[in-house]
Amino acid sequence: MSASCSVDLTPAEKVLERYPAEEASLIQVLQDVHRAYNYLPCEVLVRVAETLHVPLAKVFSVGTFYKAFSLTPQGRTIVKVCTGTACHIRGAVQLLDELCRQLNVEPGGTTPDLGFTVKTVNCVGACAMAPVLIVDETYYGNAAAAKVGKYLKGSGGKADAN
Amino acid sequence: MSIENSGKPVTLTIDGKPVQAHSGEFLLAVAQRAGITIPTLCHHPALEPYGGCRLCVVDVTEEGWDGWCKMVIACQFPVKEGIIAFTASERVIETRRVVLDLLLARCPDTPLIQRLAREYGIEKTSYVPNPNPTDCILCALCTRVCDHIGVSAIATVNRGIGREVAPPYHQPPPDCIGCLACAEICPTDYIPYTTSSTSRTIWGKSFEMLRCPTCGRAHITVEQARHFAGHGGVSEDYFTTCDACKRKQMAGTFQRLQGVLPAAAPPAR
Ligand code: SF4
Numbered sequence: 001m002s003a004s005c006s007v008d009l010t011p012a013e014k015v016l017e018r019y020p021a022e023e024a025s026l027i028q029v030l031q032d033v034h035r036a037y038n039y040l041p042c043e044v045l046v047r048v049a050e051t052l053h054v055p056l057a058k059v060f061s062v063g064t065f066y067k068a069f070s071l072t073p074q075g076r077t078i079v080k081v082c083t084g085t086a087c088h089i090r091g092a093v094q095l096l097d098e099l100c101r102q103l104n105v106e107p108g109g110t111t112p113d114l115g116f117t118v119k120t121v122n123c124v125g126a127c128a129m130a131p132v133l134i135v136d137e138t139y140y141g142n143a144a145a146a147k148v149g150k151y152l153k154g155s156g157g158k159a160d161a162n
Numbered sequence: 163m164s165i166e167n168s169g170k171p172v173t174l175t176i177d178g179k180p181v182q183a184h185s186g187e188f189l190l191a192v193a194q195r196a197g198i199t200i201p202t203l204c205h206h207p208a209l210e211p212y213g214g215c216r217l218c219v220v221d222v223t224e225e226g227w228d229g230w231c232k233m234v235i236a237c238q239f240p241v242k243e244g245i246i247a248f249t250a251s252e253r254v255i256e257t258r259r260v261v262l263d264l265l266l267a268r269c270p271d272t273p274l275i276q277r278l279a280r281e282y283g284i285e286k287t288s289y290v291p292n293p294n295p296t297d298c299i300l301c302a303l304c305t306r307v308c309d310h311i312g313v314s315a316i317a318t319v320n321r322g323i324g325r326e327v328a329p330p331y332h333q334p335p336p337d338c339i340g341c342l343a344c345a346e347i348c349p350t351d352y353i354p355y356t357t358s359s360t361s362r363t364i365w366g367k368s369f370e371m372l373r374c375p376t377c378g379r380a381h382i383t384v385e386q387a388r389h390f391a392g393h394g395g396v397s398e399d400y401f402t403t404c405d406a407c408k409r410k411q412m413a414g415t416f417q418r419l420q421g422v423l424p425a426a427a428p429p430a431r
């Protein structure tokens with residue numbers, strides 16, 4: 001396998017114990033495992049495949065299909081910028097640029113200290129509040145590039161750039 | 163695909179021709195039996211229909227629908243009594259043209275797609291051609307045949323424009339048995355492999371070959387023999403002799419039984 005990771009499998013084992021060892025459990029297990037590790041480490045996917053008797057190729061297929069899953073370590077805080085049509089028109093690009101500038105990452109990237117991951121999403125269904133920025137579970141409507149530092153401070157990660 | 167002959171007999175009309183079938187059978191199979199050709203790209207009679215390519219679209223209507231037609235894919239449309247199908251109406255042809263135009267944009271250099279597109283009057287795609295041309299049309303025949311034989315070494319990964327067929331982590335797939343079924347079923351010969359009298363490589367994984375003790379031909383990988391022995395409940399030895407030699411031996415046995423050939427000397431122990 002890739003990555004030279006030596007991941008502690010205990011959290012994965014705990015998750016797997018709670019579900020019947022069958023293919024139908026796959027997505028539930030992946031969601032819980034993702035919560036436990038904040039991403040899907042390859043060793044964990046191998047273990048999930050073995051335990052649920054699902055071919056590894058299927059597990060990998062599902063793990064790469066859903067946007068909710070990440071195969072690379074993610075930041076403790078996930079910042080999403082909506083780049084849907086309404087948000088785009090109302091300044092999502094400037095918002096995203098400023099966010100990436102402050103955290104010094106590319107869209108989709110994660111800060112080296114694993115503090116933040118920046119993602120873009122396509123319409124979160126709150127177009128009336130466009131542009132929308134989401135820090136973990138907190139939604140900021142009419143978000144302004146000038147306030148990006150403030151949004152980040154309200155979060156659990158360390159916003160060292162401000 | 164298992165044809166559901168359990169359904170009750172029905173009569174339908176395809177391109178004005180009355181056709182007998184069983185309810186629940188898929189329209190594509192019924193049409194083929196009646197000698198009516200519907201183009202397909204993701205269909206294979208040995209596999210469950212997939213509905214991935216949309217090339218097999220046809221129009222279907224019923225008595226009392228006032229001429230209103232719905233467009234369905236023939237490979238996954240179960241027939242019933244009285245339906246009227248049109249496999250080459252103007253609307254159908256136009257839809258197929260769009261499908262092929264899009265496919266040609268994805269695969270501008272692929273001979274199969276070029277040929278099909280040309281049959282529908284398309285020389286060049288009207289969309290922006292893929293800057294990184296690929297021969298893979300994502301028909302998933304390869305992944306489905308791999309599933310079908312109980313291996314599942316490859317699958318489609320990612321989604322949207324990033325979707326592709328690949329082994330887990332793009333590494334040599336641990337489950338692959340080197341049977342080449344994926345490469346052989348691929349309609350565009352997209353999956354590369356090498357095979358010789360001593361070894362075989364596919365998906366970046368190398369395999370050792372078994373040699374037929376009779377003719378010496380390297381015809382199957384060690385992993386293949388193990389896999390099929392495990393699934394078929396026969397011994398691995400069954401696979402050491404190649405199919406051609408097995409057939410010859412079998413024919414010899416029959417002829418001896420019928421007294422055409424003298425009985426063979428018992429094999430030396
Ligand atoms: S590799 Fe070939 S068989 Fe597999 S999806 Fe692509 S075109 Fe179809």
Ligand code: FES
Nearest residue numbers: 082084087124126
């Ligand atoms: S476009 Fe951003 S919420 Fe709809």
Ligand code: FES
Nearest residue numbers: 213215216218237
């Ligand atoms: S053959 Fe019916 S959708 Fe591909």
